Amino acid sequence: MSYSLKVGHLYGDLMNTYGDIGNILVLKHLAKEMGVELDDEVVSLDQPFDKDKYDIVIFGGGQDFEQSIISKDIQTKKTDLIDFIEDGGSMVAICGGYQLLGHYYIGANGEKLEGIGALDHYTEKQENHRFIGDVLIENQETGEKYRGFENHQGITFLGEGERPLGNVLEGYGNNGEDKTEGAIYKNVYCTYFHGPILARNNQIAKHVLMNALSRKYPDADLTTQKETSSFRNILKIKPNKKAFDIKVESFCYPRFDSLINV
Numbered sequence: 001m002s003y004s005l006k007v008g009h010l011y012g013d014l015m016n017t018y019g020d021i022g023n024i025l026v027l028k029h030l031a032k033e034m035g036v037e038l039d040d041e042v043v044s045l046d047q048p049f050d051k052d053k054y055d056i057v058i059f060g061g062g063q064d065f066e067q068s069i070i071s072k073d074i075q076t077k078k079t080d081l082i083d084f085i086e087d088g089g090s091m092v093a094i095c096g097g098y099q100l101l102g103h104y105y106i107g108a109n110g111e112k113l114e115g116i117g118a119l120d121h122y123t124e125k126q127e128n129h130r131f132i133g134d135v136l137i138e139n140q141e142t143g144e145k146y147r148g149f150e151n152h153q154g155i156t157f158l159g160e161g162e163r164p165l166g167n168v169l170e171g172y173g174n175n176g177e178d179k180t181e182g183a184i185y186k187n188v189y190c191t192y193f194h195g196p197i198l199a200r201n202n203q204i205a206k207h208v209l210m211n212a213l214s215r216k217y218p219d220a221d222l223t224t225q226k227e228t229s230s231f232r233n234i235l236k237i238k239p240n241k242k243a244f245d246i247k248v249e250s251f252c253y254p255r256f257d258s259l260i261n262v
């Protein structure tokens with residue numbers, strides 16, 4: 001049995017601050033280790049989002065100017081993106097991308113940019129201030145700790161059905177008030193973390209890959225895959241048709257020079 005995954009890099013030509021594109025290199029690297037073929041393509045302005053084509057969507061961060069253009073274009077992709085998310089599609093949305101998945105984002109100049117309301121959060125404006133610096137959070141469900149770098153003026157408040165990616169131990173997070181950072185909804189991971197997040201936090205990359213594989217191959221027995229891949233020392237995977245229970249056994253930090261040739 002061979003496995004393949006397709007990544008849609010949403011507005012990858014416009015939204016890519018602090019090397020967010022590195023998230024795709026990490027997915028490629030880890031997928032290759034697992035024996036899974038993974039390729040990616042950019043889905044940008046004036047292009048339809050084909051919800052049946054992609055297994056994983058990466059939506060990076062960006063400046064207010066790019067966000068104002070995307071805010072309009074993304075309305076044409078809204079229905080398909082919502083269908084993709086509701087159907088359990090995997091997504092990682094960072095900073096500006098995270099903001100536009102919610103109801104709205106108020107830019108630094110006070111302009112209100114419409115999101116698609118796929119997730120129930122909204123993002124207000126800070127007065128002449130940005131949250132900049134390193135962040136450390138802890139996910140309450142897994143106990144995993146994640147590290148990242150944040151730089152945003154928007155302050156985000158979570159809504160119905162969303163759980164935070166983690167509770168803030170150091171740094172600001174979503175809004176500097178309620179100690180939440182990021183959001184998880186179905187198989188969507190949202191965050192303010194650049195870094196890129198998946199390079200600094202391999203556990204999340206593995207969750208994303210396994211969620212995507214279990215959705216695409218619900219009846220597959222990944223035991224063979226597990227035995228032949230270097231994942232066997234890292235993940236304990238209990239196949240259970242709908243979802244795989246993943247336990248991180250050790251932390252592996254891929255070196256960028258080993259990612260470049262993937």
Ligand SMILES: NC(=O)CC[C@H](N)C(=O)O
Nearest residue numbers: 061062095096152153154
């Ligand atoms: N790094 C980002 O993606 C920034 C997002 C947004 N422009 C803000 O300042 O809040």
